[in-house]
Amino acid sequence: MILAYKDSRVVGSFQAAIGRYYGLERQFHVADIAYAVDKEFRCKGLIYFLFNEAIKRLKGVKILTAWVDERNLRSRKLLIKLGFEEACKINEFIYSQIEKTFCNFIMYIGNIDIVKTKLKKELAKINYNLYEE
Numbered sequence: 001m002i003l004a005y006k007d008s009r010v011v012g013s014f015q016a017a018i019g020r021y022y023g024l025e026r027q028f029h030v031a032d033i034a035y036a037v038d039k040e041f042r043c044k045g046l047i048y049f050l051f052n053e054a055i056k057r058l059k060g061v062k063i064l065t066a067w068v069d070e071r072n073l074r075s076r077k078l079l080i081k082l083g084f085e086e087a088c089k090i091n092e093f094i095y096s097q098i099e100k101t102f103c104n105f106i107m108y109i110g111n112i113d114i115v116k117t118k119l120k121k122e123l124a125k126i127n128y129n130l131y132e133e
Helices: 045-055 073-081 110-124
Strands: 003-008 009-018 030-039 061-068 086-095 099-112
Touching: 003 045, 009 045, 030 045, 045 110, 061 073, 061 086, 061 110, 073 099, 099 110
Parallel strands: 030 061
Antiparallel strands: 003 009, 009 030, 061 099, 086 099
16 A cells, blocks of 8 residues: 655555455456545646556556446546556445445456556656656
């Protein structure tokens, strides 16, 4: 997990779980990712920085997977911009206690080499340090 702080407050996070079980075997070339950025810091490039820092640490990972609430258009657009493809949609997958309803989720899959290439372009636009092996 990687955290971004501002004044002792977490304003962004990125986590990856490597080696999930798919079938009977753990798949160590697959990382399931999740991320969040505080509303105040969205659209400023922080998510690209968090992605970059995480990818530097994902040795041996070839495939990234992410589950996104269908209504989260910003996250869906981000993943597509970084080369992810929609793999499947599961209706009424998660129950929201706040909204008292079931939510649809979409699974995205990305090849880490494609994500790295697209991430470099986005980072160059905002002058962050680029990914280096």
